[in-house]
Amino acid sequence: MKTEKSELPVVGVDVGGTKIAAGVVDAVGRITGQVKIPTDARNATTILDSIEQAVRASLEAAGLNSSQIKGIGLGIPGVVDPVAGVGMESANLGWHNVPVQALLEERLEVTCYIENDVGAGALGESLYGAGRGFESMVYLSLGTGVAARAIIKGNLYRGTHGVAGEIGHISMGAGDRACRCGGKDCLEAWASGPAIAAQAQEAVQAGKGSLLIELVGTAQEITAETVFEAASKGDRVAFDIVTLAGRNLAQAVFILAALYDTQAVVLGGGLVQGRDELVKAIRAGMEYQLKQSPLFGPVLEGMPVRVSELKNGGPVLGAAAIFNSRTKR
Amino acid sequence: MKTEKSELPVVGVDVGGTKIAAGVVDAVGRITGQVKIPTDARNATTILDSIEQAVRASLEAAGLNSSQIKGIGLGIPGVVDPVAGVGMESANLGWHNVPVQALLEERLEVTCYIENDVGAGALGESLYGAGRGFESMVYLSLGTGVAARAIIKGNLYRGTHGVAGEIGHISMGAGDRACRCGGKDCLEAWASGPAIAAQAQEAVQAGKGSLLIELVGTAQEITAETVFEAASKGDRVAFDIVTLAGRNLAQAVFILAALYDTQAVVLGGGLVQGRDELVKAIRAGMEYQLKQSPLFGPVLEGMPVRVSELKNGGPVLGAAAIFNSRTKR
Numbered sequence: 280m281k282t283e284k285s286e287l288p289v290v291g292v293d294v295g296g297t298k299i300a301a302g303v304v305d306a307v308g309r310i311t312g313q314v315k316i317p318t319d320a321r322n323a324t325t326i327l328d329s330i331e332q333a334v335r336a337s338l339e340a341a342g343l344n345s346s347q348i349k350g351i352g353l354g355i356p357g358v359v360d361p362v363a364g365v366g367m368e369s370a371n372l373g374w375h376n377v378p379v380q381a382l383l384e385e386r387l388e389v390t391c392y393i394e395n396d397v398g399a400g401a402l403g404e405s406l407y408g409a410g411r412g413f414e415s416m417v418y419l420s421l422g423t424g425v426a427a428r429a430i431i432k433g434n435l436y437r438g439t440h441g442v443a444g445e446i447g448h449i450s451m452g453a454g455d456r457a458c459r460c461g462g463k464d465c466l467e468a469w470a471s472g473p474a475i476a477a478q479a480q481e482a483v484q485a486g487k488g489s490l491l492i493e494l495v496g497t498a499q500e501i502t503a504e505t506v507f508e509a510a511s512k513g514d515r516v517a518f519d520i521v522t523l524a525g526r527n528l529a530q531a532v533f534i535l536a537a538l539y540d541t542q543a544v545v546l547g548g549g550l551v552q553g554r555d556e557l558v559k560a561i562r563a564g565m566e567y568q569l570k571q572s573p574l575f576g577p578v579l580e581g582m583p584v585r586v587s588e589l590k591n592g593g594p595v596l597g598a599a600a601i602f603n604s605r606t607k608r
Numbered sequence: 609m610k611t612e613k614s615e616l617p618v619v620g621v622d623v624g625g626t627k628i629a630a631g632v633v634d635a636v637g638r639i640t641g642q643v644k645i646p647t648d649a650r651n652a653t654t655i656l657d658s659i660e661q662a663v664r665a666s667l668e669a670a671g672l673n674s675s676q677i678k679g680i681g682l683g684i685p686g687v688v689d690p691v692a693g694v695g696m697e698s699a700n701l702g703w704h705n706v707p708v709q710a711l712l713e714e715r716l717e718v719t720c721y722i723e724n725d726v727g728a729g730a731l732g733e734s735l736y737g738a739g740r741g742f743e744s745m746v747y748l749s750l751g752t753g754v755a756a757r758a759i760i761k762g763n764l765y766r767g768t769h770g771v772a773g774e775i776g777h778i779s780m781g782a783g784d785r786a787c788r789c790g791g792k793d794c795l796e797a798w799a800s801g802p803a804i805a806a807q808a809q810e811a812v813q814a815g816k817g818s819l820l821i822e823l824v825g826t827a828q829e830i831t832a833e834t835v836f837e838a839a840s841k842g843d844r845v846a847f848d849i850v851t852l853a854g855r856n857l858a859q860a861v862f863i864l865a866a867l868y869d870t871q872a873v874v875l876g877g878g879l880v881q882g883r884d885e886l887v888k889a890i891r892a893g894m895e896y897q898l899k900q901s902p903l904f905g906p907v908l909e910g911m912p913v914r915v916s917e918l919k920n921g922g923p924v925l926g927a928a929a930i931f932n933s934r935t936k937r
Contacts, residue, residue: 415768427867429867431765436760437869438744438868438869438870439744439869439870439871439911440869440910441869442866442869443866443867443868443869444866444867445866445869445903446863446866448866448901448903448904449859449862449863449866450781450859450862450901451781452779452780452781452782458901460901460902460903461902461903462899462900462901462902463900463901464901465900465901530778530779533779534775534778534863537771537772537773537774537775537778538756538758538772538773538775538863538867538868539767539772539867540766540767540769540773540774541767541768568779570791571779571791571792571793571794572778572779572787572789572791572792572793572794573789573790573791574774574789574791574794575777581769582768
């Protein structure tokens with residue numbers, strides 16, 4: 280008996296600037312053959328080489344060949360044109376206007392669909408994770424960057440340029456802190472992983488936060504993870520940095536709630552995996568925000584703010600879901 | 609020859625806390641029989657009396673009876689449940705959970721559909737005004753309140769609770785100014801009509817802004833209009849208040865662009881009718897914001913920010929459009 284094409288699995292690929300994860304995802308969201316390889320990020324061709332390598336390794340680990348999958352879904356950082364299949368801009372990958380879909384389809388001889396990685400994460404949480412059961416939700420991704428994507432009536436909301444949800448570079452009114460985008464006072468300048476680490480490094484270099492330096496060795500080794508650990512052990516400097524990040528992220532949650540008015544918000548990304556310090560700080564920040572603008576109370580009381588349930592598998596599931604969202608009838 | 613039901617006009621009603629405007633709108637958006645009467649806002653029944661009176665006066669002015677219209681569309685301030693036809697909360701009307709649709713249908717014996725007034729304004733601009741030709745746009749209404757509504761693929765985006773776009777009470781990080789909502793630092797605390805007037809009144813009471821007081825007589829008589837006039841005549845205090853409002857509104861435009869990523873933004877409401885001081889200040893604020901977060905440049909360069917073209921007729925056209933959006937197949 281021949282398996283129906285629609286029952287075949289999909290390969291999901293999460294393309295990052297340092298690592299590429301791939302896995303074979305079946306119709307109910309189970310992953311097999313998950314692999315993770317380093318990204319050779321020298322140029323667009325080497326990145327495509329790495330993607331091809333990850334897909335082939337994943338298929339081999341799952342004991343499948345490319346005729347036994349429906350196709351490939353890819354989550355890609357930066358600005359993506361999903362219809363044309365083009366990776367337009369990405370600071371992490373350093374590429375411009377790369378026809379990712381066409382080039383990968385030529386290499387792998389199966390249909391490939393691409394999407395912004397946060398959009399893929401949003402769809403994954405909506406279908407398989409903390410967003411299950413909600414017709415509409417916002418996914419706020421907290422990691423090297425800070426960005427959101429909304430799921431509206433079950434579909435990813437992309438906007439005109441595919442950037443709808445790019446909340447990372449709005450001004451917070453929190454001070455003059457420089458952002459990697461060249462601006463000042465962006466949400467990412469206060470609450471991204473590198474920004475949390477940088478604030479702690481600066482504090483240590485100014486002679487503050489003794490526990491922070493004890494946990495590592497030199498200021499340069501401090502990561503956001505170090506800051507969360509120091510905060511959990513009572514370091515005041517670390518606690519204040521996490522509190523400030525939480526307040527700014529809570530303000531972001533309020534803005535997302537006011538503009539999208541979804542049934543739920545899901546927090547995801549590397550900064551909420553494992554340690555719960557940042558989630559605690561966001562919830563404390565929301566209490567603070569409610570005092571600033573009590574009108575949001577009735578809306579927020581009925582809107583759960585959940586933490587991603589997908590952890591490491593999330594981006595791969597989301598990328599596979601992107602493929603299915605493009606082919607469903 | 610009998611006129612087809614679908615070709616009949618619709619009555620549009622803009623319900624405000626002080627005035628109710630009504631007009632008969634034909635299939636191509638021409639208004640006849642426009643009337644404006646004071647709102648008897650003592651309670652829900654007297655408000656419904658006023659609405660009924662406005663509708664009957666408009667029909668009479670247009671020389672029609674209620675069998676010669678398709679139905680009535682109403683734009684209502686506050687939180688509205690358009691499906692149930694219930695006006696849920698409104699600070700301006702002071703009512704809670706009023707079944708507006710059912711009560712008006714009983715009084716007027718025609719189908720009535722209700723919607724939030726800013727949503728009606730957005731649909732009106734999209735169909736007949738500065739938003740024509742854009743599949744997606746955001747309407748930012750500047751008046752007694754500050755709120756936005758998005759049109760996505762030609763439809764009003766309402767969200768789960770009908771509040772999607774309520775940007776008036778997000779924190780701006782601009783200071784501790786009290787808002788009428790009971791909170792602090794809300795967009796409305798800096799940029800609504802009453803907030804602009806209040807800041808000028810406070811300045812005059814503190815002995816500043818001599819031109820402001822010359823234009824009226826007492827501080828209490830200063831309105832937002834006074835502040836715009838004084839600013840245009842070189843009053844520094846007035847100019848600074850308008851500049852600050854413009855900066856906060858520009859930040860709001862950036863947030864709307866980042867989250868909805870629409871093809872255009874349309875500025876409407878009483879504060880942009882007639883005088884252009886506030887629009888100038890918003891455009892100056894956007895230049896300032898671009899320096900804060902240069903990443904928005906590419907998105908904003910391709911996104912026109914226009915001023916409402918509908919002026920006084922806008923809310924009535926929008927309310928009529930709400931009726932048609934509910935009945936179109």
